Amino acid sequence: MTIHSVTETTVVLVLVIVTALGFDFTNGFHDTANAMATSIATKALRPKVAVLLSGILNLVGAFLSVEVALTVSNAVVKIQNSNGTPKPDLVADGGAALLLIVLAGLVGGIVWNLVTWLLGLPSSSSHALFGGLIGASVAGLGWAGVNWNGDGSKLDGVIGKVILPAVMSPVIAGVVAAAGTWLIYRITAGVAERFTDNGFRWGQIGSASLVSLAHGTNDAQKTMGVITLALIATGDWTDTKNIPLWVKAACAVAIALGTYLGGWRIIRTLGKGLVEISPPQGLAAESASAAVILTSSHLGFALSTTHVVTGSILGSGVGRPGALVRWAVAGRMVAAWLITLPAAAIVGALMWWIGDGIGGLAGAVVIFVLLLAAAASMYLRSRKAPVDHTNVNDDWDARRELADADR
């Protein structure tokens, strides 16, 4: 290997790390809504306070996830051995082949996260990441590069780790939240509102905080795993039992900053668009989410926070007699969920082909620049109809909102 190619690989490695942190950042603001949309909608917390609290808890949560997350990609693609080291044939060239797959996959994930944010749709960031990686792996390694169905010994593969949980988890969360809401309304029937609303606001803040903490531990470690994998591929890190401290710190800060920025468009859809939420419903929804997320990660049932929370909020609408549930909004979300994985995969594959076609450092730089261009154009588009902490709670006008999103 020449000095020249070593330097080139290092530059690509830096691009991968920056892109991974960028993904972590979008993961943060995409998912602020999961924990805080209900508390903001019921005014249990002021919008700015809510995102600050959620950001801090995500930061804390990310640092708590010291468990090695190095094998995170193994569930869906075959670029790593079971101990977390990269497949030898992908690092034969100094790691460039693996880096390109990871970079293209990350770009696919980010682009899809930004598109859905622009539309105000809460789609799963994990699906976006996995989709991007699947697309890039198919492009780079062929269909056999994807772990579709596992080996039959445990819940594994795209089917077992992504698709089945995505179908089941919103339903489970919805049932739990509906039961909780129904019980709460039964129990507190006839109690003066001045007692209930204040009490339930506190309950809501507590349960939403739990969701934020769990989110930090679950989601930040995916990016930590991806960055560490890239470092191992280039030989800059060798320990498969630990993650470098700076990687952990950088990912924690990225997801916390993203959360603090707040994906106001998505917060608005989840908090105001889906169901008109009252404090008891907010408590039921967040408690159901926290319980489902925590018990399923205990059981190795990998699910998306977004799917769980959306299911819970819908359930809290179903469980309250006479509540308004906007099924049209729910339908749009489900549609977004269905296309998240394939859409991110297509972008990921496309990026791999472009990067590979140009080749080397230039290829990696080109797809990085494409990412920047896509991000900038979507940001500019979002400024035409900005949603921020000042108007996040405005009344939901179904016709206008949908027209805005489609424009």
Place this chain on the structure above:
Amino acid sequence: MHNLGFALEAAWKVLLAGLILGAGLPALFALGVRSLAYGGGAGEGDSERHPIGTAGGYLCFAIVLLGVVLGITFIVASGFGKAISFEHGYPTISTR
């Protein structure tokens, strides 16, 4: 479709635990709110204070808080490679 079997096996456990913790604890919280309101003299038609209601309310909140603490312990423990085990009937932290 071995995966479907594994998924259903996990799903019903999540549903069961979810119903107990995710719906049960909020219901208990609601009971606490109701009890507190009763204690504070907000019952229908009477404005007398009932200390027993206040006490019962705080008891409910304490149990809910315990559940939340358990949840946080779980997050922290799994982050450090430990697991919470219920084999003794009460939660203990063990190495996975």
